[in-house]
Amino acid sequence: MLLSATHLAKRFPNGVAALDDLSFSLTTGDFVSLLGPSGCGKSTALRLIAGLLAPDRGNVTYENGKPDIGFVFQEPTLMPWGDALANARLPLDLKKMPRAEADVAARAALARVGLAGFETAMPRELSGGMKMRVSIARALAAKPKILLLDEPFAALDEITRASLNEDLLRLWREHRERSKQKNESLTILFVTHSVAESCYLSERVLVLSPRPGRLTADIALPKQAERAPGFRLSPQFLDCQRAVSQALERAA
Numbered sequence: 001m002l003l004s005a006t007h008l009a010k011r012f013p014n015g016v017a018a019l020d021d022l023s024f025s026l027t028t029g030d031f032v033s034l035l036g037p038s039g040c041g042k043s044t045a046l047r048l049i050a051g052l053l054a055p056d057r058g059n060v061t062y063e064n065g066k067p068d069i070g071f072v073f074q075e076p077t078l079m080p081w082g083d084a085l086a087n088a089r090l091p092l093d094l095k096k097m098p099r100a101e102a103d104v105a106a107r108a109a110l111a112r113v114g115l116a117g118f119e120t121a122m123p124r125e126l127s128g129g130m131k132m133r134v135s136i137a138r139a140l141a142a143k144p145k146i147l148l149l150d151e152p153f154a155a156l157d158e159i160t161r162a163s164l165n166e167d168l169l170r171l172w173r174e175h176r177e178r179s180k181q182k183n184e185s186l187t188i189l190f191v192t193h194s195v196a197e198s199c200y201l202s203e204r205v206l207v208l209s210p211r212p213g214r215l216t217a218d219i220a221l222p223k224q225a226e227r228a229p230g231f232r233l234s235p236q237f238l239d240c241q242r243a244v245s246q247a248l249e250r251a252a
Contacts, residue, residue: 002028002067002146002187003049007058009212010044018044020212022058028145029185031172031224033198035244036208036251042191045213046071046148049189070139072149076131078123084110085119088137095142102141109137112174113167129160133167140171149190153197165201173224195248199240200232207247217247 008022018041026032034042047053049060050069070091078087088109092102110119113133123131132152139147149168153161168188175186192198198205199221207217221240231237 001063002026002030003060003062005045005049005058005060008045008048008055008060009057010041010048010053010055011212017212019048019055019214021214022208024206024215024218026146026187026189028187029176030204031169031188031202032190032204032206033202034189034191034206034208035193035195035198035248036213037210037248038193039211040208041211041213042208043074043150045208046150046189046191049146050148067145068142070142070144070147072132072135072139072147072152074151074154076123076128076135078131078134080123083120083122084115084126084134084137087123087134088141090138091142105143106137106141109141110134112140112171113137127160128156129164132156132164136168136171144186146187146189149188151191151193154193161197165197169201169224195241195244199237199244205244205247207244207251209251216251219243219247 004025006023008019010019011017022041022045034045036042044053048055050071051066079090085103085106089102089106092105107119110116113136115130115133115137118126118130126134135152153164156164172186172188190201203221203223205219205221206215207219208214209216222236227236228234
């Protein structure tokens with residue numbers, strides 16, 4: 001067990017109740033999607049886990065103390081005055097890591113998301129997909145144990161989105177392979193509105209009810225290692241989408 005979220009509830013000052021009695025757990029190395037209608041508290045749940053918000057009720061507990069957490073928001077939120085390297089290096093600068101060491105780590109993170117050679121590119125020179133890659137590199141640079149992603153690909157075209165889906169899976173698998181020799185497993189909690197995306201990326205889908213969000217289904221999907229090539233076009237993939245879609249309909 002990596003973390004447990006227990007009976008989380010959050011109401012904002014404007015009176016909007018985002019979450020009520022939300023409970024779930026994550027184990028090390030999970031890839032889990034959080035799925036539900038707009039406004040059901042998915043983003044709020046991520047912020048509670050990250051410690052960016054405090055719950056009104058309930059708590060988030062970590063089995064071995066709170067680990068390093070990387071957060072990728074819906075928008076890349078890059079510093080417009082900094083190049084790709086400076087943006088990827090930001091969390092390391094905040095930790096006051098020596099510049100030379102931080103540059104090495106940031107360059108490696110950019111290379112892992114396919115941006116080797118773009119270190120000096122400014123945000124205005126990058127496409128939407130490339131900006132999001134920089135945002136993911138920034139989250140990975142500090143080597144987090146948990147990566148929280150809040151609909152990072154929602155505003156991108158389908159071709160770019162599919163490409164970034166593949167990159168994210170590759171990164172997660174690389175961590176899983178390294179964890180066989182070292183303690184480098186990466187746990188991902190991914191917020192999305194897309195049934196297809198949740199089924200393709202994750203091994204579990206947590207379905208939330210309309211606001212205030214409550215967990216209505218925890219669906220286990222085939223393990224990535226068990227999926228045949230061409231999974232997107234397989235009957236198995238359609239079965240996964242059907243199960244998740246039906247859970248969404250029941251939650252409405």
